[in-house]
Amino acid sequence: xxxxxxxxxYNLSRYNEYMLNRDYIKGISKFYSVYNLCxxxxxxxxxxxxxxxxxxxxxxxxxxxxxxxYDKVLKKIRKQINxxxxxxxxxxxxxxxxxxxxxxxxxxxxxxxxxxVLAYEYPE
Amino acid sequence: xxxxxxxTPFIAQIVTHKIGLYCSERMSIDLYYLIEATNLLLEDFGExxxxxxxxxxxxxxxxxxxxxxxxxxxVSIAKGWYDAIQDKKFERRTEELKVQAMFKRNFIKSxxxxxxTQKHIYQLFVILVKETTIQGRTIPSESFKVLEHIGFKKIxxxxxxxxxxxxxxxxxxNQ
Numbered sequence: 001x002x003x004x005x006x007x008x009x010y011n012l013s014r015y016n017e018y019m020l021n022r023d024y025i026k027g028i029s030k031f032y033s034v035y036n037l038c039x040x041x042x043x044x045x046x047x048x049x050x051x052x053x054x055x056x057x058x059x060x061x062x063x064x065x066x067x068x069x070y071d072k073v074l075k076k077i078r079k080q081i082n083x084x085x086x087x088x089x090x091x092x093x094x095x096x097x098x099x100x101x102x103x104x105x106x107x108x109x110x111x112x113x114x115x116x117v118l119a120y121e122y123p124e
Numbered sequence: 125x126x127x128x129x130x131x132t133p134f135i136a137q138i139v140t141h142k143i144g145l146y147c148s149e150r151m152s153i154d155l156y157y158l159i160e161a162t163n164l165l166l167e168d169f170g171e172x173x174x175x176x177x178x179x180x181x182x183x184x185x186x187x188x189x190x191x192x193x194x195x196x197x198x199v200s201i202a203k204g205w206y207d208a209i210q211d212k213k214f215e216r217r218t219e220e221l222k223v224q225a226m227f228k229r230n231f232i233k234s235x236x237x238x239x240x241t242q243k244h245i246y247q248l249f250v251i252l253v254k255e256t257t258i259q260g261r262t263i264p265s266e267s268f269k270v271l272e273h274i275g276f277k278k279i280x281x282x283x284x285x286x287x288x289x290x291x292x293x294x295x296x297x298n299q
Contacts, residue, residue, distance in 0.1 A: 003143070003259050004250070010147045010268070018150075026150045032240040033154055039243070040250040051241045058240050062232055 001095045001102075004041065008034055008092060024074060025062060028081070035084050038091030054080060131258045135168045139258060144267020152238045153206050156199045158245060159192065165252040177251060191244040198237040205231035 011034045018027030032054075039045060057077050064070045131139070142161040146154045166174060178185040206212075208227045253259050 001254070001259050003140075003253055003261055003263070006263050007143060007147055010263070014147070014150075029151045029240070033150075036242050036246040037250065039241075040246040045243055046241055051239060054241060055239050059236060062235065 001098050004037065005092075005095050005099065008037065008088075008095070011037075012088075024077075025058075028058060028061070028077060031081055031084075034088055038088045041091040042087065042094060044087055128257045128259070129169060129173075129255060131165070131168055131256045135164055136258055136261060139164050140261055140263050141267045144263045147263065148268050151206075152199060152202055152235055155195065155238070155242065155245065156203050158249060159196050159199065162192075162245060162249045162252065165256065165258065166248070169252055169256060174248075174251070177255065183247070188244040188248055192248070195238070195242065195245060198234070202231060202234040202238065205234055 011030055015027050015030040015034065018024075018030060057073055057080070061070065061073045061077060064073060139161045142157045142164070146157040146161065148154075149157060175185050178188075205227055209231060210224060
């Protein structure tokens with residue numbers, strides 16, 4: 001689960017950077033890639049109605065030309081993100097517990113540098 | 125004790141690299157690399173094995189496969205338009221080539237077919253990671269591509285008036 005933790009940490013830091021730089025569309029798409037991964041980790045799935053609502057709001061934000069509508073839609077999406085953040089937190093807590101509880105580290109036994117190294121035959 | 129399947133070293137290297145690219149991308153282009161990584165892991169793991177795991181968890185693998193094929197089709201179309209765009213920052217510009225504007229427009233239109241919530245691909249990816257030794261690997265830092273400079277926004281000084289040079293006061297020498 002170290003790999004998934006790695007992915008979540010990196011993606012969440014990118015989400016924070018995008019939102020701080022006011023790149024909202026990129027930030028929202030980044031957050032939902034984190035959210036999808038977390039839903040799969042804890043085995044949670046959204047209702048079809050919520051999925052459609054989220055997609056509709058996101059497309060409205062992308063294709064919006066008017067400032068006042070953009071701000072309204074952004075506010076709604078931020079509210080949705082705050083609610084969805086609970087799922088992300090649950091998943092991160094679960095992964096941390098699993099990493100801590102694992103009696104051994106399940107990984108490959110070879111060294112990374114060993115892959116691709118040519119074997120030479122020594123003279124007799 | 126759970127048995128983890130060992131991933132071929134070569135495949136593991138490629139998969140971690142693809143996942144690094146997945147983390148670097150956004151706006152549904154990341155799904156392109158995730159699908160590639162998942163397909164590689166699936167080939168290494170074996171479809172028959174995954175079907176057994178899916179049946180024990182009462183999940184439908186055929187539905188997952190169908191959804192992945194559909195998603196792959198739409199993501200490939202979006203990536204085709206995205207690769208043609210020169211300015212990946214998507215900044216609003218007053219002067220822009222018609223062709224570049226057309227690529228951006230078509231890329232954004234292609235996002236209509238890709239949902240924000242993707243259940244099947246992520247479910248398959250997480251199951252494959254949990255069942256194999258790839259779960260213990262870390263993504264190499266060179267796999268994370270820097271697409272644009274992220275940090276504080278650049279301060280634009282072009283709109284401001286230049287500072288007028290003030291005339292130096294006459295120095296009165298005390299004689």
